[in-house]
Amino acid sequence: xxxERIESDEMRKEERRGRTMEGDGERVEEAKARLITELQLLSxxxxxLMGCFWFSRHNSGVEPxxxxxxxxxxxxxxxxxxKEIRQAxxxxxxxxxxxxxGFGSVYKGHLKxxxxxxxxxLSAESRQGVKEFLTEINVISxxxxxxxxxxxxxxxxxxxxxxxxxxxxxxxLDKTLLAGGYTRSGLQFDWxxxxxxxxxxxxGLAFLHEEVQPHIIHRDIKASNxxxxxxxxxxxxxxxxxxxxxxxxxxxSTCVAGTIWSNLVDIALxxxxxxxxxxxxxxxGLLCTQDSPQLRPTxxxxxxxxxxxxxxxxxxxxxxxxxxxxxxxxxxxxxxTKTEEVNRCNYTNPSSxxxxxxxxxxxxxxxxxxxxxxxNAVYSLSxxx
Ligand SMILES: Nc1ncnc2c1ncn2[C@@H]1O[C@H](COP(=O)(O)OP(=O)(O)OP(=O)(O)O)[C@@H](O)[C@H]1O
Numbered sequence: 001x002x003x004e005r006i007e008s009d010e011m012r013k014e015e016r017r018g019r020t021m022e023g024d025g026e027r028v029e030e031a032k033a034r035l036i037t038e039l040q041l042l043s044x045x046x047x048x049l050m051g052c053f054w055f056s057r058h059n060s061g062v063e064p065x066x067x068x069x070x071x072x073x074x075x076x077x078x079x080x081x082x083k084e085i086r087q088a089x090x091x092x093x094x095x096x097x098x099x100x101x102g103f104g105s106v107y108k109g110h111l112k113x114x115x116x117x118x119x120x121x122l123s124a125e126s127r128q129g130v131k132e133f134l135t136e137i138n139v140i141s142x143x144x145x146x147x148x149x150x151x152x153x154x155x156x157x158x159x160x161x162x163x164x165x166x167x168x169x170x171x172x173l174d175k176t177l178l179a180g181g182y183t184r185s186g187l188q189f190d191w192x193x194x195x196x197x198x199x200x201x202x203x204g205l206a207f208l209h210e211e212v213q214p215h216i217i218h219r220d221i222k223a224s225n226x227x228x229x230x231x232x233x234x235x236x237x238x239x240x241x242x243x244x245x246x247x248x249x250x251x252x253s254t255c256v257a258g259t260i261w262s263n264l265v266d267i268a269l270x271x272x273x274x275x276x277x278x279x280x281x282x283x284x285g286l287l288c289t290q291d292s293p294q295l296r297p298t299x300x301x302x303x304x305x306x307x308x309x310x311x312x313x314x315x316x317x318x319x320x321x322x323x324x325x326x327x328x329x330x331x332x333x334x335x336x337t338k339t340e341e342v343n344r345c346n347y348t349n350p351s352s353x354x355x356x357x358x359x360x361x362x363x364x365x366x367x368x369x370x371x372x373x374x375x376n377a378v379y380s381l382s383x384x385x
Contacts, residue, residue: 076138076141076142077137077138077141077153078152078154078164079153079154079156080111080154080155080164081155081157082158084111084112084155085119085160087112088109088111088117089107089108089109089119092107096108096109098118099224101120101224102123103122103123103238103241104120104121104122104123105121106118106119106121107121109164109167111152111164115152115166115167116167117152117164117165117167118164118165118166118167119162119163120162120163120164120165121162122161122162124159130156133156133161134156136240137151137153137154137163140240140241141153143212143216143239143240145204145208146200146203146233146235147200147203147207148204148207148208148235148237148239149166149168149227149235149236150165150166151163151164151165151166152164152165152166165237168228168229168230168235169228169229169230170187170228170230170232172223172224172226172227172228173223173224173227173234174222174223174224175224176189177189177194177223178223187228187232189232190269191269191272191274191277191278193232194273195277195281195306196233196234197228197232197234198281198306199303199306200233201221201226201234202299202303202306203303204234204235204236205221205236205299205302206298206300208236208239209298209299209300210300216239216240218236218239220238225237261285265278280305280306280308280312281306283312284297284305284306286317286320287302287305287317290317290319290320290321291319292318292321295318
């Protein structure tokens with residue numbers, strides 16, 4: 001009996017063990033199934049994420065390039081592949097070269113998307129790190145105004161640092177207006193076109209100085225940096241480029257910046273200009289170049305002065321700071337014009353110029369002299385080295 005009980009106990013234990021093993025097996029199967037489901041879900045999530053990533057990269061126009069690691073700072077800028085730039089410029093063909101500046105060479109190029117671009121290949125000095133370069137490019141690309149050249153994007157591959165701008169049909173002021181205007185370029189710069197260019201440039205600068213955050217001081221405003229579109233509307237180029245250059249690069253002046261005014265009223269106008277307006281513009285120019293920066297008007301005030309929203313007649317204009325820096329400066333003999341009206345710009349004393357359209361005295365104590373014919377006068381200052 002005892003032997004039988006032991007036997008049946010053993011059998012029951014065996015049976016229980018069998019059931020436990022069966023249960024364990026079921027649990028393992030269950031766990032396996034759950035794991036598979038989770039893996040399937042995970043792979044779906046991964047695929048979805050990869051799909052989104054692919055989609056966003058292809059929609060933002062960001063191509064794989066050296067800038068890949070910098071996607072976080074390039075979302076607003078089109079990154080061009082070097083290959084595309086080469087194709088656009090026919091491998092930087094000399095025939096497509098439209099200019100050479102302190103920052104490098106500029107080529108006209110036809111991009112794949114059909115846009116015509118001015119492609120600026122930055123010189124070796126400007127080759128900063130990819131991250132710094134792209135950060136600056138992002139800043140520049142956000143700055144948009146009707147009087148600023150639009151940046152389409154850039155190329156940053158290997159040592160290449162290339163900026164891609166909107167190409168403007170009518171070239172820069174130095175190659176058109178200053179290079180003979182109508183006769184050479186076929187463009188006619190009558191007085192109202194010139195006045196419009198002047199106001200447009202002032203508006204572009206006012207925007208850079210006062211509306212862009214942080215403010216941008218161009219530091220290299222000159223005729224070659226004013227590009228004209230097909231309607232002869234001016235666009236300022238190279239703004240923000242100072243930020244891309246190392247401080248030791250001498251191209252951009254860090255103290256006194258700007259290019260002096262040589263002929264104040266162009267004889268090419270043949271005397272057909274609004275003399276009163278010309279004199280007002282001269283006064284505004286003198287206001288802007290006063291020795292003390294505190295006395296100079298802001299660019300938004302300059303726009304108001306140019307457009308006559310604000311009057312400057314009563315202003316005292318103090319001596320320009322730049323002039324004393326030049327070795328030898330003289331005022332050219334006035335050029336006779338056919339203008340009927342006499343407009344005279346008047347220097348009252350060496351430290352304070354009071355420019356008035358109706359009277360004239362002169363002071364030569366600083367080596368300046370001015371002259372005017374009794375009937376018609378075009379005032380022009382020239383710098384000689
Ligand atoms: N967006 C543009 N559209 C058409 N032509 C352009 C454009 N940008 C530049 N150019 C041409 O390329 C020339 C060279 O321009 P860039 O700004 O590089 O040099 P720069 O102004 O002559 O000299 P710097 O670099 O010393 O200021 C300009 O004078 C102009 O003729």
